[in-house]
Structures are given as C-alpha cells and as structure tokens.
Amino acid sequence: xxTIKLILGIVLIGTVLFSCSKEENLDExxxxxxVAGTYLQMDQMARPAINTVFVSSGSKDAFNxxxxxxxxxAFQAMFQANLQGLxxxxxxxxxxxxxxxxxxxxxxxxxxxxxNVSTVGTTxxxxxxxxxxxxxxxxxxxxxxxxxxxxxxxxxxxxxLSDDHVxxxxxxxxxxxxxxxxxx
Amino acid sequence: xxxxxKLLGIGSLxxxxxxxxxxxxxxxxxxxxxxxxxxxxxAFQGEGNNSIVFAANVQGLLSPSSTSSAEFDENVLIxxxxxxxxxxxxxxxxxxxxxxxxxxxxxxxxPNSTGLNxxxxxxxxxxxxxxxxSYGGNAxxxxxxxxxxFAGPRDDPFFFDFAQYSAIIGGTATSFNNPGxxxxxxxxxxxxxxEVPKSMIGNSGTINTWVESKRKQ
Numbered sequence: 001x002x003t004i005k006l007i008l009g010i011v012l013i014g015t016v017l018f019s020c021s022k023e024e025n026l027d028e029x030x031x032x033x034x035v036a037g038t039y040l041q042m043d044q045m046a047r048p049a050i051n052t053v054f055v056s057s058g059s060k061d062a063f064n065x066x067x068x069x070x071x072x073x074a075f076q077a078m079f080q081a082n083l084q085g086l087x088x089x090x091x092x093x094x095x096x097x098x099x100x101x102x103x104x105x106x107x108x109x110x111x112x113x114x115x116n117v118s119t120v121g122t123t124x125x126x127x128x129x130x131x132x133x134x135x136x137x138x139x140x141x142x143x144x145x146x147x148x149x150x151x152x153x154x155x156x157x158x159x160x161l162s163d164d165h166v167x168x169x170x171x172x173x174x175x176x177x178x179x180x181x182x183x184x
Numbered sequence: 185x186x187x188x189x190k191l192l193g194i195g196s197l198x199x200x201x202x203x204x205x206x207x208x209x210x211x212x213x214x215x216x217x218x219x220x221x222x223x224x225x226x227a228f229q230g231e232g233n234n235s236i237v238f239a240a241n242v243q244g245l246l247s248p249s250s251t252s253s254a255e256f257d258e259n260v261l262i263x264x265x266x267x268x269x270x271x272x273x274x275x276x277x278x279x280x281x282x283x284x285x286x287x288x289x290x291x292x293x294x295p296n297s298t299g300l301n302x303x304x305x306x307x308x309x310x311x312x313x314x315x316x317x318s319y320g321g322n323a324x325x326x327x328x329x330x331x332x333x334f335a336g337p338r339d340d341p342f343f344f345d346f347a348q349y350s351a352i353i354g355g356t357a358t359s360f361n362n363p364g365x366x367x368x369x370x371x372x373x374x375x376x377x378x379e380v381p382k383s384m385i386g387n388s389g390t391i392n393t394w395v396e397s398k399r400k401q
Binding site: 034038040041042043044045048063065067114116118122124134136137160163167168175176177178179180181182184 | 213215221222225229230260261271300319359365372379387393399
C-alpha cells in the first residue's frame with residue numbers, strides 16, 4: 001500500500017521535483033551567499049503595459065524609479081494627455097470607459113501603478129464579474145486594457161482597436177506550482 | 185465624425201511618440217534587454233485558494249536557442265512589494281537574489297527602509313532557497329515554512345499581437361486582425377516564482393503589490 005501511494009505520489013508530482021534537503025543548512029548557505037550592500041532600483045511594474053503605453057518616451061526611466069505613492073502626482077497629467085491622444089473614445093472630457101471613468105479619472109487610477117489583489121476571493125484582471133482583483137496567467141490583459149482605452153462606455157467603440165484577437169497563451173499553464181509552462 | 189476622431193487620435197499618438205513594446209518588456213532605456221529588465225508581473229490565488237502566487241519574469245523574448253545560456257544576474261535583486269495598509273507604500277517585501285546556481289529568498293518581512301534603496305534582509309528568519317532550474321531540466325521546486333520557490337527559464341506567459349499593434353501605431357494598418365497572431369508565442373523568459381500563505385501577507389482583504397529590480401551599487 002505504501003508503495004502504491006509512493007508511486008501515485010511520484011506520478012502526481014510528474015515532472016516537478018521537490019528539493020527540501022537544503023533546509024538544514026540554510027543558515028550556513030545564507031552566510032556564505034554574501035548578499036550585503038545597497039541595491040538601487042532599476043525597473044518596476046505592476047499592471048501590464050503601463051509604462052510602455054502611458055509614459056512618454058523621455059520619461060520611462062523616471063517612471064521606473066518613482067515610488068508608487070509618488071507616481072500620481074508626478075505622472076497623472078502625462079497619462080491623461082497620452083490617453084486622450086491615443087484613444088478617440090476619450091475625445092471629449094465627458095467621455096468615459098466601461099468602468100465609468102473619464103480620461104482624468106482613468107489616468108488618475110492607472111498612474112499609481114500597483115496591482116490590486118484580493119486575498120479573500122477570485123484573483124483576475126477581469127473575468128466578466130470581478131474587476132482588477134489580481135492578474136492570473138490566463139487573463140487576456142491586453143484585450144481588457146484595449147477595451148478600457150478604446151471601447152468607450154459600453155465596449156462598442158473602435159471595435160478594430162479594442163481587441164487584438166489573441167485570447168490565450170500558446171501553451172497550457174500548469175495546474176500546480178510553478179504554474180508557468182516549461183520553456184520552448 | 186467617428187473616422188475623423190480616429191484619425192485625429194492616431195495622429196496625436198504618432199506625435200506623442202508612443203511605442204508600445206509589450207507588458208513591460210524592454211520598456212525603458214536604462215534596463216531594456218538587460219538582466220534587470222522586468223518583462224511581466226503576476227499575482228494570483230494559488231492552488232487550494234489559501235495562498236497567493238507572485239511571479240516576476242525578466243529577460244524577455246528569449247529564443248529557445250538563447251535560453252540555455254540565459255542566467256540570472258548575481259548583482260540584481262528582484263523584490264516583490266506588498267502594501268497591506270492601502271497607502272501604496274510597501275509593508276512587506278519578498279526578496280530574491282541568485283548565488284552560485286541557487287536562488288535565495290528572504291521574506292515576506294518588513295523592509296529595513298521603503299523606497300528605491302534596499303538592503304537584503306538576510307538576518308530575518310523567513311528564508312528559503314531553490315536550485316535554479318536549468319534549461320531542459322525538470323522544474324525544481326523548493327519549499328520552506330509553507331512557501332514554495334522556483335527560479336529558472338519558463339515559457340513567456342504573455343500573449344499579444346504586438347506586430348499588428350505596431351503596424352497600427354506605425355500607420356500601415358487601421359485595425360487588429362481576427363484571428364490575431366501571438367508575437368510572444370515560442371519565446372521564453374527567466375522566471376522567479378514564490379507562493380506564500382495568505383496568512384503571511386496580512387488580513388486586509390486586498391493588497392497592492394508591484395515588483396522591482398534593484399542593482400547592487
């Protein structure tokens with residue numbers, strides 16, 4: 001019976017190996033790792049494609065090195081100008097997207113680049129019900145963003161620009177840790 | 185009128201000089217194409233719903249042939265930031281840094297200081313490590329105190345018809361194709377993934393999270 005369980009366990013684990021043997025020597029390992037020193041910020045991100053879409057070309061390094069709590073004050077106006085330049089769905093100041101957010105409100109929301117993640121329920125960028133409660137691997141985040149940028153109040157505006165029609169990854173994700181698929 | 189608005193929009197876009205690269209792949213001059221270039225960030229509920237998975241990808245657009253030689257940089261710290269008080273300032277961090285084929289993890293724990301400069305929290309008791317998975321090898325998973333760790337090459341989970349978007353931005357196309365073509369199909373990234381029990385990141389109901397790369401000075 002034990003053997004059967006063992007075999008079953010190995011089959012379930014599949015191609016994933018677990019290495020726990022190092023734990024006993026962790027402290028020594030860490031002492032030997034020599035990780036002392038100061039580490040200075042180079043890049044940061046939370047929601048996908050924020051810096052690439054909404055930050056002007058000369059300011060991208062500055063955005064990467066502005067802490068989130070100071071991003072809104074520094075970048076909201078730039079975000080709004082670029083959003084309204086990008087999308088005819090925000091041509092008028094009263095235009096809004098499907099979240100009911102005007103260009104000013106939407107850029108105000110996005111310019112603090114943090115990912116909101118629920119710790120008590122579904123985690124998804126958007127699944128038709130839940131909005132911005134996380135980012136799962138299979139979420140079609142680009143189409144969600146395109147819809148919120150180009151789709152107007154009811155997702156009906158600019159249909160040619162509001163969906164890239166790539167709806168899923170090229171390979172399947174794993175149901176258990178590490179979740180991301182093996183490399184090509 | 186709608187067409188006019190659209191033309192106006194695209195014209196303004198060109199003037200603004202916006203070029204969308206990808207999720208965060210090669211997003212800015214100081215990091216693009218380098219070992220500190222974050223390509224993507226995911227945070228989602230883990231299997232069993234009692235944990236949150238944080239995944240950071242760096243060094244995007246790796247072809248299969250170039251993946252075997254891709255390495256994490258020992259001078260680059262990847263730091264997951266967690267704000268559980270709603271002020272967009274990190275209350276907890278999870279740090280990951282490689283040494284000699286092993287990825288070391290510290291946290292979740294309060295940082296010594298918030299903001300752009302970090303020191304590694306090597307003295308706290310929340311520690312773990314995992315051997316970095318080699319290209320072509322089976323995924324190696326490390327575990328400690330309820331956390332799971334992975335570091336190594338993975339398929340880039342990002343999908344987007346970036347080529348057609350570029351054509352639209354460039355003025356040679358006016359809409360996406362249906363079906364589109366995934367520009368990131370067949371490419372790899374270097375991934376750092378950690379799964380953390382929800383009980384370790386606060387009971388606020390929601391967190392704000394982001395990931396940073398930081399280079400040793």
